[in-house]
Amino acid sequence: MATNKPLSYLRFLNLIDALGRMNPGKKLDGIEENLLDKIVNCAHTKESILVGDLIALSELGSQATLHGRLKNLSAMGYIKMVANADGRKKEVVPTKLALKRYEEISKCLEKAIKAA
Structure with a gap:
């Protein structure tokens, strides 16, 4: 007997794919997505995270790869790096654009669950 759970996940993947097609210039690779997930999660739990x-x-990935991906996320407008209290280290914070992306992903998940 089949359940709707796999179908909900497939609906979610289709909705995420459609969301990606609506913003074709802002496609993130897997490393960038993982970094952004970590940054947004830290912001959500009010933890600071440094470069x-x-x-x-x-x-x-390597330090060079990750530094390059952080530069890409910054150039795309998803993160900003701000000096911390002593000015020697940079804290990474999500921008409104990044938070909006996660709101849209959440809406896709809610739609997929409601459709089940």
């Missing part, structure tokens, strides 16, 4: 913390995530 150094992010480029130390060796499971996502």
